[in-house]
Amino acid sequence: MTTPIIQMKNIEKHFGSVIALAGVSVDVIPGECHCLLGDNGAGKSTFIKTMSGVHQPTAGEILFEGRPMHFHDPRDAMAAGIATVHQHLAMIPLMSVARNFFMGNEPVKKIAGISFFDRKLADDITMSEMQKMGINLRGPDQAVGTLSGGERQTVAIARAVHFGAKVLILDEPTSALGVRQTSNVLATIDKVRKQGVAVVFITHNVRHAMAVGDRFTVLNRGQTLGTAKRGEITPEELQDLMAGGQELATLEGSLGGTV
Amino acid sequence: MTTPIIQMKNIEKHFGSVIALAGVSVDVIPGECHCLLGDNGAGKSTFIKTMSGVHQPTAGEILFEGRPMHFHDPRDAMAAGIATVHQHLAMIPLMSVARNFFMGNEPVKKIAGISFFDRKLADDITMSEMQKMGINLRGPDQAVGTLSGGERQTVAIARAVHFGAKVLILDEPTSALGVRQTSNVLATIDKVRKQGVAVVFITHNVRHAMAVGDRFTVLNRGQTLGTAKRGEITPEELQDLMAGGQELATLEGSLGGTV
Amino acid sequence: DDLTYILVSHAPDSDTWWNTIKNGIALAGDQVGVSVEYRNPPTGDIADMARIIEQAAASSPDGIITTLADFDVLQGPITAAVDQGIDVIIMNTGTPEQAREVGALMYVGQPEYDAGFAAGQRAAGEGVTKFLCVNHAIQQPTVGERCRGYADGLGIELGDAMMDSGTDPAEIKNKVLAYLSANPDVDGILTLGPVSADPTIAALQENGMAGDIHFGTFDLGEEIVKGIKDGTINWGIDQQPFLQAYMPVVILANWDRYGVLPGNNINSGPGFVTKDGLAKVEEFAGEFR
Amino acid sequence: MAVTDTKDERIKETSRFRQALIRPELGGIVGTVAVFTFFLLFAFDSGMFAAQGVMNWGIVSAQFMIIAVGACLLMIAGEFDLSVGSMIGFAGMMIAVFGVVLAWPMWMAIIITFVICLMIGALNGFIVIRTGLPSFIVTLAFLFILRGFTIYIPQTLESKTIIGGIRDAAEGDWLAPIFGGKIGAPIFQWLGDAGIIGVFERGNRMGEPVVDGIPMMMIWALILIVFGHVLLTRTRFGNWIYASGGDAESARNSGVPVNQVKISMFMFTAFCATVFAVCQVMEFGSAGADRGLLKEFEAIIAVVIGGALLTGGYGSVLGAALGALIFGVVQQGLFFAGVESSLFRVFLGIILLGAVVLNTYIRRVITGER
Amino acid sequence: MAVTDTKDERIKETSRFRQALIRPELGGIVGTVAVFTFFLLFAFDSGMFAAQGVMNWGIVSAQFMIIAVGACLLMIAGEFDLSVGSMIGFAGMMIAVFGVVLAWPMWMAIIITFVICLMIGALNGFIVIRTGLPSFIVTLAFLFILRGFTIYIPQTLESKTIIGGIRDAAEGDWLAPIFGGKIGAPIFQWLGDAGIIGVFERGNRMGEPVVDGIPMMMIWALILIVFGHVLLTRTRFGNWIYASGGDAESARNSGVPVNQVKISMFMFTAFCATVFAVCQVMEFGSAGADRGLLKEFEAIIAVVIGGALLTGGYGSVLGAALGALIFGVVQQGLFFAGVESSLFRVFLGIILLGAVVLNTYIRRVITGER
Ligand SMILES: Nc1ncnc2c1ncn2[C@@H]1O[C@H](COP(=O)(O)OP(=O)(O)OP(=O)(O)O)[C@@H](O)[C@H]1O
Ligand SMILES: Nc1ncnc2c1ncn2[C@@H]1O[C@H](COP(=O)(O)OP(=O)(O)OP(=O)(O)O)[C@@H](O)[C@H]1O
Numbered sequence A, B: 001m002t003t004p005i006i007q008m009k010n011i012e013k014h015f016g017s018v019i020a021l022a023g024v025s026v027d028v029i030p031g032e033c034h035c036l037l038g039d040n041g042a043g044k045s046t047f048i049k050t051m052s053g054v055h056q057p058t059a060g061e062i063l064f065e066g067r068p069m070h071f072h073d074p075r076d077a078m079a080a081g082i083a084t085v086h087q088h089l090a091m092i093p094l095m096s097v098a099r100n101f102f103m104g105n106e107p108v109k110k111i112a113g114i115s116f117f118d119r120k121l122a123d124d125i126t127m128s129e130m131q132k133m134g135i136n137l138r139g140p141d142q143a144v145g146t147l148s149g150g151e152r153q154t155v156a157i158a159r160a161v162h163f164g165a166k167v168l169i170l171d172e173p174t175s176a177l178g179v180r181q182t183s184n185v186l187a188t189i190d191k192v193r194k195q196g197v198a199v200v201f202i203t204h205n206v207r208h209a210m211a212v213g214d215r216f217t218v219l220n221r222g223q224t225l226g227t228a229k230r231g232e233i234t235p236e237e238l239q240d241l242m243a244g245g246q247e248l249a250t251l252e253g254s255l256g257g258t259v
Numbered sequence C: 001d002d003l004t005y006i007l008v009s010h011a012p013d014s015d016t017w018w019n020t021i022k023n024g025i026a027l028a029g030d031q032v033g034v035s036v037e038y039r040n041p042p043t044g045d046i047a048d049m050a051r052i053i054e055q056a057a058a059s060s061p062d063g064i065i066t067t068l069a070d071f072d073v074l075q076g077p078i079t080a081a082v083d084q085g086i087d088v089i090i091m092n093t094g095t096p097e098q099a100r101e102v103g104a105l106m107y108v109g110q111p112e113y114d115a116g117f118a119a120g121q122r123a124a125g126e127g128v129t130k131f132l133c134v135n136h137a138i139q140q141p142t143v144g145e146r147c148r149g150y151a152d153g154l155g156i157e158l159g160d161a162m163m164d165s166g167t168d169p170a171e172i173k174n175k176v177l178a179y180l181s182a183n184p185d186v187d188g189i190l191t192l193g194p195v196s197a198d199p200t201i202a203a204l205q206e207n208g209m210a211g212d213i214h215f216g217t218f219d220l221g222e223e224i225v226k227g228i229k230d231g232t233i234n235w236g237i238d239q240q241p242f243l244q245a246y247m248p249v250v251i252l253a254n255w256d257r258y259g260v261l262p263g264n265n266i267n268s269g270p271g272f273v274t275k276d277g278l279a280k281v282e283e284f285a286g287e288f289r
Numbered sequence D, E: 001m002a003v004t005d006t007k008d009e010r011i012k013e014t015s016r017f018r019q020a021l022i023r024p025e026l027g028g029i030v031g032t033v034a035v036f037t038f039f040l041l042f043a044f045d046s047g048m049f050a051a052q053g054v055m056n057w058g059i060v061s062a063q064f065m066i067i068a069v070g071a072c073l074l075m076i077a078g079e080f081d082l083s084v085g086s087m088i089g090f091a092g093m094m095i096a097v098f099g100v101v102l103a104w105p106m107w108m109a110i111i112i113t114f115v116i117c118l119m120i121g122a123l124n125g126f127i128v129i130r131t132g133l134p135s136f137i138v139t140l141a142f143l144f145i146l147r148g149f150t151i152y153i154p155q156t157l158e159s160k161t162i163i164g165g166i167r168d169a170a171e172g173d174w175l176a177p178i179f180g181g182k183i184g185a186p187i188f189q190w191l192g193d194a195g196i197i198g199v200f201e202r203g204n205r206m207g208e209p210v211v212d213g214i215p216m217m218m219i220w221a222l223i224l225i226v227f228g229h230v231l232l233t234r235t236r237f238g239n240w241i242y243a244s245g246g247d248a249e250s251a252r253n254s255g256v257p258v259n260q261v262k263i264s265m266f267m268f269t270a271f272c273a274t275v276f277a278v279c280q281v282m283e284f285g286s287a288g289a290d291r292g293l294l295k296e297f298e299a300i301i302a303v304v305i306g307g308a309l310l311t312g313g314y315g316s317v318l319g320a321a322l323g324a325l326i327f328g329v330v331q332q333g334l335f336f337a338g339v340e341s342s343l344f345r346v347f348l349g350i351i352l353l354g355a356v357v358l359n360t361y362i363r364r365v366i367t368g369e370r
């Protein structure tokens, strides 16, 4: 087993009077897909936001490649090779796909000593990356607002894959997607994992998690219920863990056990 | 079999140059849960919006209890006993739970001939309905903005159940929910169906659909691929229908067949 | 004794001309040994000014000095103040008759219309036949009276000769240029104060008509004085705002202290300032002139 | 069915007292107390708190209140109106044109003016609704258009920008006193006779009390505040106003007739502006092209000081009324306190900033963001 | 991997030509063409299109352009600044205070003024960022605060509110001509001599060409437009401006330093306002407390006519420049055409409405809503 690229140790995060995270520890390992599961409000998004530099933890330590790391803003995390697809997409509808794709990471070329945004390069990369994900754009300057929800999601993932040199974080990328788009995303996760990238994958769907996950961490009310490796846990156990126990049994009975 | 309460016949809906619905027909029957499935952008939301009076169809006919019906706005549909939980929740964060609960349906009492909003009644009903759904509010005037996403979803559903005298439409109510909240919602669907209400349930999740659905209609690119009854179709067939065929087979193989 | 007088004007904060007034009462206050205050409606809204007069009355000063920018509006509050036992002197705008009607002690100033009329008559004598009146405060009714008076003095219709110029100097300058090039037969210009006069001077210098076209202006200021000196401006109508502010304070103080009062109204203008005798004007333009 | 815990262990406790205190009007209440404390300390003996002084800042505040109520409801409904000031000028001018220039009976002039102004308000709203443009732009256009007409019309008709003689024209009219009159004269006469308030010492009103009645403007302010408050908090329409401003799309989906709500609030704002204008011309007897300049900002400022959210969906009429009171007291109070008048704006800016920062804090507490 | 179809059968065809036409500046281009056509037809022989006439509306448009560029970038970054007008007055007054009252060398006065104004701009931005308040409120407060100081400071120091003598004080200064001078005099002399442009036929400048140089204000307008356009469309910072205005939260999550972007745009707006002010005082030689009134609205109007979205994230500097051109041409053109000048406001309002409706339509086409 390779050493973890990111180690999150006893992360706490408070928002005013709300304690969103009460000490969560997770390791992320290159070439593995780490699934984060948990009910609504468990703190999954908050947790990965501390990982990607959006929030600073109230307490706890982050080790990146073994060294303590303080990301002051998302740019720091990106510079370190961490790319994130946020739950509420970071796409700007009025901007073109190419501009969105490179938002915050614009390629520059120097002309007479001044840095200009290399539009040509950006357009080319965008077109080819979108092609790879199976989306044919009218052109790189098509506005994101003209794409469907699924297409936008795909742009966001393509962007993250492109910039996610070392770690790729996906926050519920599949929750609003149809079956076809979902399998597309899962296949992408599988592919980048095989390239040695560490993937953090958040979902509510145990089956999606089981499809690609190597490790599973369940969060509950800001605390971790432990991490399990693939093969150590069955989908049913995971389901139970997420739902917090027994009360579901009766329900499932009446609904045919298919929740 | 009872007669359909709503018959949608060859509904078309165009938005400018986009054809969102190209002739969709669906019947909704009291006491049954009718599941609408389909990929992103298939037109599910657009379809139920024509049913709930938000959009007027470009072409096609709506029969309500056998008579042709034109809903000019959501109020008409509500007055007819159709309640909807929209995909993008119709909740206003800055307003209290009680005000949200009764938004557009405020109870009034007459004092000196003038209609006043009956706050007391509204508060009492809200508290008890929320209690029934298992949510304990600090008070009826707690702002919706202070609730978690799952709790908001629950408020929206409770509201629809309360006002959905005859038809209850739920647009992807479970997509952002955790396991526990999901089973809660499914149980609620089951309960109101048994009370004789017609339920229209939109989802991406075949398993959720199978858990409570009596009929299944799959939409694809604005057209219906046909309706099947419970027992006539297996989850796998449904999955295939939604994804539009074979291309998934290869994928599923490499991912362990658990999508 | 500790006497307090309040001067209430109708000018918006931004109107720079009223500064001389402020200096006038301040100087008079110092010299006579009374305390003076200056108040105005921030936007020049005369209805707000009425409230300020009521407010001034409520703070029970020994006297109020105010303009009669709109007789209808101000009559009530001023009469009430007079009835309350406060001495009032009307300055600047208004007429002696109106001052008497509201019960003021006297009137110090230059009735706007009359001043405009006198200017018009003089301009007619100097050969003006078609004119442009640059009004930088179109929303203020009082200033426009000068244009009406001027037209009547010339004996021609006002028509569209009054321009709504706004207060931005570049816009005023270019509007004047545009108007003059569209109406080449204009041979007289009247500006209503430094705000419109300064850019008009620049405009005439730019299109070469400086000194060529007849140019009269109300009120004085540094640039106007220069203009008079170099011949761009034929004359400035000086209503001597300093006197309008200074005299009432002195008169009120003496009235309150010794019961003496001039027997007549004081016409502080119109006086025509021409090239002759500009030295003092130059020194104190914008401050006391 | 799963039952959520009654208590969430992840929420730190907030005291009941703090909860009770935290309401939209709080900022306004704190501000009012602060402002009065300040002037009681620094301008007590200036006559500010004598009958005449109270009437003075009272009437100025009442003026602000009238337009603030309209602006408040409109702002809660998610829009705002920059044409209020121009509307005031325009309405006054219409009354003068109909009542004086055309010499129609005053009641007719007033009614026609109300009809025209309400229609302009509706037009504002209609354009906003139909085009989906921000109300900032649409009403900015009307700010210019109405002001332009207010200058152009009298200048064309009468070649001046001020038309007087309205009081004379209104003499004996049945409708005019509802806007321009005063009530309660006997009570004030009694108060004057009893020496509780001052009386005129000379002139033709000798012996009459310095304050001889409550101007109708104050009554209108009171009526509008009560009406607005009841409408907002006690009726279903009030709920719709909140909903329309909170999230128009959601409200529409829930069956709230958002378009009608917004248009009627634009009309209500126009109504308030017209009431203001009519009261003003009836009291002062003339209409001028300069009336109402910048009043739109003053209304918005009062509303915002009173705790409403510029982006809609949140606020209270009582708060707006307190905001107007603060505004009026500060404006007149600075005169009483003898502060250099150009500094008034500086104070206003600082108070505005302070008030919104406080209000934001309060709102965050309410919505649980903090 | 699933491949979406190249063509979506559910999208009706839109022609390539229509696609190419549809861009943010389109409204501005259409408006410009319309306005010029109109005046060519109705005011051709009024001198509006002779050298002098062109210079006339050219310089007024240039003025609008200078502030419009700042307002445009700020608006695209999602904020706006109502204190621009007051800033113009304030900056001019600062120059007068430092350069004339305190008699510092003019270059020093100019530089210090720039520093102060940029700091005020930064403060505006800082407050907006830190408190999360809408910029409408924060800059409204500064509108009042700056104007208050602009009146108060000279009043206290010099007991006047208009300070002249700046041109004399700037005599021989190295920095001042960059703002107040004219360039290209020899060329215009040659053009005049060659009879290509008119020469004065009477007065004290007989024989000189009617236009004797390009004022620096125009050069500044040009520089700022080019700078703004290149910054916005050709640099990474430009992308950040769009992103910050389109959705600050998303942009922040994607690593765009939104706070810095917004603050620097507030500073850039202040910079443009200061350039405006310095050019103005250098040309007219005096600073007055009333300078810049309502300029904030004029800037916003020009930008909105030019196709920018009031809510941010969309717009173009070229569009804003065209908006300013339309504004300037209409304003001056009405004088050439001999239209009653108080109707200018009415026209302005109508043009504004027409322009935004057109722009909204164009934008909907771009974003595919229609
Ligand atoms: N910026 C914030 N301010 C205040 N509270 C917050 C903030 N962000 C999150 N929270 C709170 O922190 C808790 C955890 O939220 P988080 O979004 O991390 O949950 P989640 O596990 O991602 O849920 P979901 O599955 O619904 O996305 C919730 O109670 C939420 O209300
Ligand atoms: N108001 C609108 N204007 C223009 N196009 C629209 C509008 N609403 C929906 N569409 C388009 O209609 C099509 C169907 O959208 P709809 O929201 O009904 O899909 P859906 O099946 O609900 O998808 P999802 O599963 O993502 O919710 C999409 O292409 C969408 O872009």
Ligand SMILES: [Mg+2]
Residues within 6 Å of the ligand: A044, A045, A046, A087, A171
């Ligand atoms: Mg989340």
Ligand SMILES: [Mg+2]
Residues within 6 Å of the ligand: B044, B045, B046, B087, B171
């Ligand atoms: Mg949908």
